[in-house]
Amino acid sequence: MTDxxxxxxxxxxxxxDWLEDDAQVGRNNAQALExxxxxxxxxxxxxxxxxxxxxxIITVLVDGYLFTTxxxxxxxxxxxxxxxxxxxxxxxxCGVQEVDQFIDRFLSFSPLHNRKSKEDSA
Numbered sequence: 001m002t003d004x005x006x007x008x009x010x011x012x013x014x015x016x017d018w019l020e021d022d023a024q025v026g027r028n029n030a031q032a033l034e035x036x037x038x039x040x041x042x043x044x045x046x047x048x049x050x051x052x053x054x055x056x057i058i059t060v061l062v063d064g065y066l067f068t069t070x071x072x073x074x075x076x077x078x079x080x081x082x083x084x085x086x087x088x089x090x091x092x093x094c095g096v097q098e099v100d101q102f103i104d105r106f107l108s109f110s111p112l113h114n115r116k117s118k119e120d121s122a
Contacts, residue, residue, distance in 0.1 A: 048094040055090060059083055 063083070067076040091099035 045095055049096055052091055052094040052096050056087055059087065 063076075063080070066079075070076055088099060088103055
């Protein structure tokens with residue numbers, strides 16, 4: 001071989017079934033990627049729900065301690081209402097649908113909630 005000649009390696013011919021195998025591998029990869037995406041979303045939702053439950057349990061424990069030290073009855077009621085509102089907002093942020101459904105059922109007795117529902121449907 002001289003300096004002017006370019007070396008071209010001999011590659012074996014690619015069998016036709018290799019191309020079909022590559023297409024099948026691509027489909028399998030797409031299915032695996034979709035499954036991994038669904039698994040990741042499920043895990044994220046689960047962790048958000050666990051985080052909400054942790055905050056709710058800590059709130060109950062702290063309230064149990066604090067409410068025993070408060071001498072009047074109005075303090076715990078006001079604190080409890082504020083905490084319920086805060087936990088409801090946090091539950092919505094964490095994606096806990098059960099709390100949203102409970103709030104909708106609870107508010108369905110309110111005349112303002114029924115009026116709003118009628119306006120939305122019109």
